[in-house]
Amino acid sequence: MRHGKYPFIIGFLAVPVALYVTFVVAAYLQTFYLSVHQWSGLGPMKYVGFDNFVKIWDDELFWKSIWHHGYLLIALPLVTIAIALFFAFLLNVGGGMKGGTTIGVRGSGFYRVVFFFPQLLALAIVAVIFGRVFASDKSGMLNGLMPDSWAPWLFLADKRWAMTCIVVVLIWQAVGFYVVLFSAGMGAIEHEIYEAAALDGATKFTLFFKITLPLLWNTIQVGWVYLGIAAFDAFALVNIMSVDRGGPDGATSVLAMMIYRNTFDYSQAGYASAIGVVLFFLTLTFAALTLRVTRREAV
């Protein structure tokens, strides 16, 4: 164990640490540095203190984006988890008892395979597909399905509904993953518990709320954190699906989109980085809040 330990350790760590420090750590640290500078991406940087943050505070688009993240943060986990729990329950317990164990409804395996597939598709591909599904003329899948006498729905081109379309697509993609995740959790619940409850005459309704849900609480929390993190992203969908990349009129703007456009379209690298810093603190707040809530419930 002794001889050659340090050369070995250094040899094994050198490349991964070098790569990680160069492309990840350095980039994150520079975000903070750039956030207090004005820089077009070329030429000298100008130190401006907290000007960028003041500008963010006064930026109407920023507040719209925050509002959208709030919407995502509530709708995405709530709806996804509710749908996924419902299906996971049907697929694992819904079939009743057989040979002393609970079983899912007929065809459970098939449904699980089908539901999960969207998770495998890149969000970018999903965005392109749904960009067409929601097309505002007859070439769109949904408008095509509607009777000819109806006026076409605008979907993504309608300020009021554009963000909801984005949420729907995120839910569409996520549900299958959480069905599989919750199924794994339900599989770990002792069959005897269901058996005993069923003998006592419990309905499926009672089984779900009195047994499955409480015993699955930890897994559900994991799902909540994952979906919460996803709610701070949504870049691929907004960049590809939305009208005018974040429109119409800022109706689908998210922070990632603002960072991207300020960096590459408006040459405002300093301002973009300042938004990145705000995002950093938002994510951190979310993580801290979740941990806190989780701990309180554990007591």
Add this chain to the structure above:
Amino acid sequence: MTTSVTSAPAPAAAPTPAQPAKHREVGVLNGIAHIALVFWALVTVGPLIWAVLASFKSNTEIYLGTPFALPEHFSFENYASAWQEAHIGRYFLNSVFVVSLSTAGTMLFGSMAAYVLARYRFRGNRFIYYMFVSGLALPTFMAITPLFYILNNMGLKNTFTGLILVYIAYSLPFTVFFLAAFFKSLPHEIDEAATMDGASHTRKFFQIMMPMAKSGLISITIFNIVGQWNQYLLPVAIMQGAGADSKWVLTQGIASISVQAGYHAEWDVLFAALTLTIIPMIIVYAIFQRQIQAGLTAGAVK
């Protein structure tokens, strides 16, 4: 697939002969269950089937407002255009090239780092470990602005090398986190026996530890392949500049074809390109369905 509601209350479903009333309740619930499941299955595959159907249609047919009608005749013209004019084949090969190298690199460097951090004591061990793991909590696009300029200064912007190195670097947090836990759980006895026999540290890693960690390595390999294949933000930020379009990966390529199609409101080729993208995924998924589900949920189940 039977979806018949009437067949739902299978007699075998109840261990003891149930009361008629109870039986009926089960039947109704089962009926609702099946309707809900079939509904969601349709919602899931509907858009995909629609896209495949449209890929055989002419642009005029797509605008008819009969999304699920069969195409008048199955023409492969759109596919020829998608391949030749829209370069979908090139984007596909670029993705294959980039992801095979970047996943191989991620697994090699990730497992090396994870192994050392999990099983050797040295100063700075915890510091390096937490440095890697903290990357899990941070959103990638927070760093996208400086990352672009770092690559630009190194002359790596718009190169496969740059993209591959960045993929590896941004995959390390999860890979190291997961594999370190895995290596830690491996028994120490074999480790000690190998040392007694005079095996070097490097040999021990490649010939004893790697084979023992096989199941963990497979899960994370699948996780990384899927993650890197589906990556969109990093290539969009890095692969830009003169002649970048010949180096685009699939996600970028499809998005660009979609924008191009929008200029002329001609969607037929886009649907062919989409189908060519989705079909390989369906085939791979059909074969490795179990492993893929395990790999993708690996992070959450732990």
